[in-house]
Amino acid sequence: MTDWSDPDALDCSDETTFDALLDRADTREKGHYFEFFAEGDELTHDPGLRLSRHGSEQWMGQTLNHDPAYWRSDTARERGFDGVPVHPDYLLACVMGITVEDLSEKGGYFLGRTDVEFHRPARPGTELAVTSRVVDTRTSSSRPAYGIVTWATEGRDRETGETLVSYERTNMIPRREPAATDGSGSMADGEADPEAPDIPDTLLTPDGGHFEDFRDALERAREEQAAVAYRHERGRTMDDQLVAGLPLATLNTARQHHNRDEMADSPSGDIVAYGDVTRSIALAHARSDEATYRERRFEDERFHSFVTLGDTIYGFTRVLDCDADDGPEEAGAVTFEHVAFNQDSTPVYSGRRTALVQRSQ
Numbered sequence: 565m566t567d568w569s570d571p572d573a574l575d576c577s578d579e580t581t582f583d584a585l586l587d588r589a590d591t592r593e594k595g596h597y598f599e600f601f602a603e604g605d606e607l608t609h610d611p612g613l614r615l616s617r618h619g620s621e622q623w624m625g626q627t628l629n630h631d632p633a634y635w636r637s638d639t640a641r642e643r644g645f646d647g648v649p650v651h652p653d654y655l656l657a658c659v660m661g662i663t664v665e666d667l668s669e670k671g672g673y674f675l676g677r678t679d680v681e682f683h684r685p686a687r688p689g690t691e692l693a694v695t696s697r698v699v700d701t702r703t704s705s706s707r708p709a710y711g712i713v714t715w716a717t718e719g720r721d722r723e724t725g726e727t728l729v730s731y732e733r734t735n736m737i738p739r740r741e742p743a744a745t746d747g748s749g750s751m752a753d754g755e756a757d758p759e760a761p762d763i764p765d766t767l768l769t770p771d772g773g774h775f776e777d778f779r780d781a782l783e784r785a786r787e788e789q790a791a792v793a794y795r796h797e798r799g800r801t802m803d804d805q806l807v808a809g810l811p812l813a814t815l816n817t818a819r820q821h822h823n824r825d826e827m828a829d830s831p832s833g834d835i836v837a838y839g840d841v842t843r844s845i846a847l848a849h850a851r852s853d854e855a856t857y858r859e860r861r862f863e864d865e866r867f868h869s870f871v872t873l874g875d876t877i878y879g880f881t882r883v884l885d886c887d888a889d890d891g892p893e894e895a896g897a898v899t900f901e902h903v904a905f906n907q908d909s910t911p912v913y914s915g916r917r918t919a920l921v922q923r924s925q
């Protein structure tokens with residue numbers, strides 16, 4: 565009888581032996597297929613993550629989000645924060661990162677998110693408690709190998725139980741067994757629309773980045789049948805640190821971001837950027853052209869196309885609404901539509917954002 569626990573019983577450095585071993589071995593799976601999820605299921609996400617100043621500053625530096633209120637105590641105080649909070653994009657990415665192992669590690673693509681609400685600022689050192697509820701599951705008519713799942717997620721302060729951020733997100737999730745559909749959905753390569761798009765003749769740019777600048781530009785646009793819409797100058801090329809480093813720093817274990825071998829056979833053919841990194845870069849471009857006071861909420865966030873290593877992310881903004889009565893004395897609410905696009909001008913992300921923007925002195 566061979567004692568297979570004897571170190572000398574198998575030569576794992578021999579390619580033929582090792583190939584045969586690998587062939588025979590089961591894989592201990594991570595993550596869940598589509599069939600695992602049922603509407604109403606509640607999931608408590610176990611991985612612990614403590615928000616850190618280093619993590620927030622690293623996220624801000626790498627994504628070009630340079631708002632001093634999240635670096636410096638004097639600006640934080642002026643903006644009404646009780647101490648220097650972590651950056652909201654980092655908070656959101658950390659809450660979502662923790663959920664990945666349970667919800668989307670199997671390889672599903674992040675399609676969209678809505679109702680992103682920041683309930684209170686979070687301080688470095690906060691330990692997170694994150695839960696999700698399955699809101700909806702459905703078959704994809706265009707991709708029988710995948711289903712579409714929506715979860716409602718809440719990130720809380722583990723010590724006080726207070727909610728910090730909540731949202732609903734939707735992913736494509738691989739099925740264990742492909743669904744029997746005719747595959748007749750929207751998979752055809754985009755047929756050109758023969759109709760020219762209906763767009764305004766004039767796109768206006770606000771004179772500055774304060775609340776009044778956006779409000780005045782919107783008023784002008786209404787009179788001139790124009791839109792307030794502009795692009796931002798900065799671009800950021802996706803490198804290893806952004807594509808693989810930042811998701812892992814928030815415990816996002818989705819293979820899409822760090823396993824090129826597995827991803828070679830996937831629809832994207834390569835690792836792709838975490839949606840929250842792409843989004844944060846586009847928002848940073850927009851925020852660099854405005855006097856942001858606080859983030860309020862995000863709706864209708866969608867990820868349209870893959871972003872891979874070497875792609876460059878630019879930003880485009882349309883101003884939708886200004887509300888002078890919403891917000892404290894120092895700021896008014898502005899609603900934007902932000903679009904992230906790549907070097908070929910292909911939109912990769914879009915979302916509606918309401919932020920408080922500082923009033924002019």
Ligand SMILES: CC(C)(COP(=O)(O)OP(=O)(O)OC[C@H]1O[C@@H](n2cnc3c(N)ncnc32)[C@H](O)[C@@H]1OP(=O)(O)O)[C@@H](O)C(=O)NCCC(=O)NCCSC(=O)C[C@](C)(O)C(=O)O
Nearest residue numbers: 668673674675676704705706734818838839867868869870
């Ligand atoms: C996946 C691709 C190839 C599919 O492209 P496609 O041409 O097959 O079609 P589509 O039009 O984009 O949508 C496919 C189906 O999804 C539905 N759908 C679409 N959006 C939504 C939405 N918001 N809410 C609800 N449903 C939505 C849509 O209605 C359609 O349904 P159908 O199959 O029945 O016709 C294409 O959409 C694409 O390239 N998207 C970008 C994906 C991406 O790069 N995401 C970010 C990176 S992955 C990530 O961050 C991972 C994460 C965060 O770590 C982690 O979840 O773990």
